[in-house]
Amino acid sequence: RKEVEQDPGPFNVPEGATVAFNCTYSNSASQSFFWYRQDCRKEPKLLMSVYSSGNEDGRFTAQLNRASQYISLLIRDSKLSDSATYLCVGLYGQNFVFGPGTRLSVLP
C-alpha cells in the first residue's frame, strides 16, 4: 500500500463548478502536508500547505484531518486554467512523499 493515495481521476467539470479532491495517508508520522499543481510536461509547483486548522487561499481551501488521516482540496468557481494534475504530498522528516496525482480538466 502506498503511503499517500489519491483518486487518479480524471475529474471533468464545467467552468464555475466546485470540485473536491481527497488524499489519504497511511503513515501518521508526517509533520506537514501540501498540495502541488503540475501542468502537462512541467515541474510540480507548490499550491498550498495544509494546516490542521484548515487554510484558504482565494478559491482554494485545504483541510487536514489527522484522526481520519486524510487531506482535502476544494476548488470553487473553477477556471479553465485550473486544468492540471494535483499532487498530495506528505513530509516525513526531510523526505517528501508524493501521491500519484489527480487529473482535473475544466471544460468550457
Next chain:
Amino acid sequence: DAGITQSPRHKVTETGTPVTLRCHQTENHRYMYWYRQDPGHGLRLIHYSYGVKDTDKGEVSDGYSVSRSKTEDFLLTLESATSSQTSVYFCAISRQLAGGGNEQFFGPGTRLTVL
C-alpha cells in the same frame, strides 16, 4: 522561483552509455533531491543530499549514483543507462520556512530517453 536549473533539458542516449544530469541551485539550500516521474507511478525519490558529500538513497536508487561536491550542484549519474531509466527527472530543493517547516521546489526537469 527557487533558482533551480537542470541540464541538459532533453537527452537521447543508447543503452549501456553513462549519463550525468546536473542540478544547480543559487540559494545555498542544504537539502537537494532527485526524483523520477513515470506514468502510473508519480514522483519517486532516487537519492537526496543533506549537505556537501552527504547523500542517501531513496525509494528507487538502484542503477543511479549521485555526488555533491559543492552546495550548489547535485549530480545524478546513470553508470550504464537502460531503457527502464527512460523517464523525466526532476531535481528539487527543500526550503526552510521562517515559521518552521519546509517546502519543496522543483527544477524544470530533464527528459531522458534511453534507446
